[in-house]
Amino acid sequence: MPEHTSDVVVIGAGLIGLATAWRLAADGIQVTVCDPTPGSQTSTVAAGMLAPVTEVEYGEDDLLALNLASVAAWPTFAAELEELTGLPAGLHQTGTLSVAYDVDDAAALRRLADYQRRLGLDVEELSGRDARKREPLLATGVSGGVWVPGDHSVDNRQAVAALLRAVELSGATVIRQRVSHVITAGTTAVGVQLDDGDTVRAAHVIGATGPWSSQLEGIPDELRPPVRPVKGEVLRLRVPEAYRPALKHTVRATARGFSVYLVPRPNGELVVGATTSELGYDTRVLAGGVFTLLRDARTVLPITDELELVESIAGLRPATPDNAPILGPSGLDGLLWATGHYRNGVLLTPITAQIIAETVRTGVLPELGKPFLGSRFGQSAEHLR
Numbered sequence: 001m002p003e004h005t006s007d008v009v010v011i012g013a014g015l016i017g018l019a020t021a022w023r024l025a026a027d028g029i030q031v032t033v034c035d036p037t038p039g040s041q042t043s044t045v046a047a048g049m050l051a052p053v054t055e056v057e058y059g060e061d062d063l064l065a066l067n068l069a070s071v072a073a074w075p076t077f078a079a080e081l082e083e084l085t086g087l088p089a090g091l092h093q094t095g096t097l098s099v100a101y102d103v104d105d106a107a108a109l110r111r112l113a114d115y116q117r118r119l120g121l122d123v124e125e126l127s128g129r130d131a132r133k134r135e136p137l138l139a140t141g142v143s144g145g146v147w148v149p150g151d152h153s154v155d156n157r158q159a160v161a162a163l164l165r166a167v168e169l170s171g172a173t174v175i176r177q178r179v180s181h182v183i184t185a186g187t188t189a190v191g192v193q194l195d196d197g198d199t200v201r202a203a204h205v206i207g208a209t210g211p212w213s214s215q216l217e218g219i220p221d222e223l224r225p226p227v228r229p230v231k232g233e234v235l236r237l238r239v240p241e242a243y244r245p246a247l248k249h250t251v252r253a254t255a256r257g258f259s260v261y262l263v264p265r266p267n268g269e270l271v272v273g274a275t276t277s278e279l280g281y282d283t284r285v286l287a288g289g290v291f292t293l294l295r296d297a298r299t300v301l302p303i304t305d306e307l308e309l310v311e312s313i314a315g316l317r318p319a320t321p322d323n324a325p326i327l328g329p330s331g332l333d334g335l336l337w338a339t340g341h342y343r344n345g346v347l348l349t350p351i352t353a354q355i356i357a358e359t360v361r362t363g364v365l366p367e368l369g370k371p372f373l374g375s376r377f378g379q380s381a382e383h384l385r
């Protein structure tokens with residue numbers, strides 16, 4: 001069976017794997033990316049919000065710092081990507097409007113705004129009327145809002161296409177094959193074997209395997225990352241020319257206790273997301289998921305009823321026990337993780353690529369990545385040595 005060699009082999013060609021491969025290849029490092037269907041999974045399904053502020057959760061300070069660093073990195077990342085490829089990277093710096101529907105929703109939004117202010121984040125509380133001044137098609141029942149100028153969005157499908165091109169232009173090799181297992185020699189990862197029997201030998205193996213990370217074969221059980229799939233259903237609607245733009249900014253809403261977000265694209269697409277359910281690797285779109293998304297979207301944006309439903313799709317978020325990614329050394333020499341990005345995969349693409357590329361180049365995980373080692377979940381390879 002043919003044996004390929006490379007400095008680095010990246011398992012998984014979602015946004016994270018592609019961006020990491022691009023950054024390494026751009027530095028003259030020989031990179032091979034393995035994925036049977038590059039860019040086709042979670043990276044394609046996602047709505048593409050860059051939402052470090054509006055999605056901040058109580059007690060996730062390290063994750064907030066990483067998220068803020070990555071939203072700050074997106075403009076340069078996108079500009080470099082566009083310059084190299086001539087393709088749009090999909091970044092839309094529009095700001096985000098969070099809105100509340102009933103009085104309980106408004107109280108919850110105010111509590112969150114207080115917390116965001118205590119963290120020093122840039123948020124501005126608005127009345128329902130002022131929220132509607134920013135987005136005139138919002139329902140008259142919207143009772144309040146918070147304007148967040150630093151949260152944006154990316155057309156993730158454009159970003160995937162541009163990254164695939166960048167990877168090729170930078171001289172990396174993409175092999176459209178599934179990795180059957182990681183090849184080890186003692187406690188060192190030395191490459192991967194593919195489904196067709198070919199092997200890729202490499203000094204560095206990067207697991208950018210998203211929700212499938214815990215399933216990767218060849219890794220000792222005690223070093224498997226605790227990543228589980230969390231399903232999200234997403235709808236894509238088309239706004240007729242006459243109503244464009246239905247929204248100018250990303251809108252996040254809480255409507256009678258339910259969360260929904262609406263992400264407008266310049267081409268008239270409106271992405272509505274997302275459900276959250278723990279059903280293993282099930283990616284069926286359920287009627288109940290479509291119902292709740294449309295119910296909540298039309299509560300805050302009544303014009304939703306007039307839009308064409310062009311797509312319903314489900315993807316799997318790679319979730320970890322603390323909602324933060326797993327980055328850097330795995331416990332197995334030669335294997336680095338770039339996984340577990342849960343709700344923040346699109347957002348964390350530039351900073352993850354930067355952290356992992358620097359770790360490969362220098363052998364040292366940068367300071368910003370240190371809180372995200374898999375060892376925080378008690379994983380250790382000491383007894384294997």
Ligand code: GLY
Pocket residue numbers: 049055232273274317342343344
């Ligand atoms: N960050 C949005 C989501 O995961 O649904």
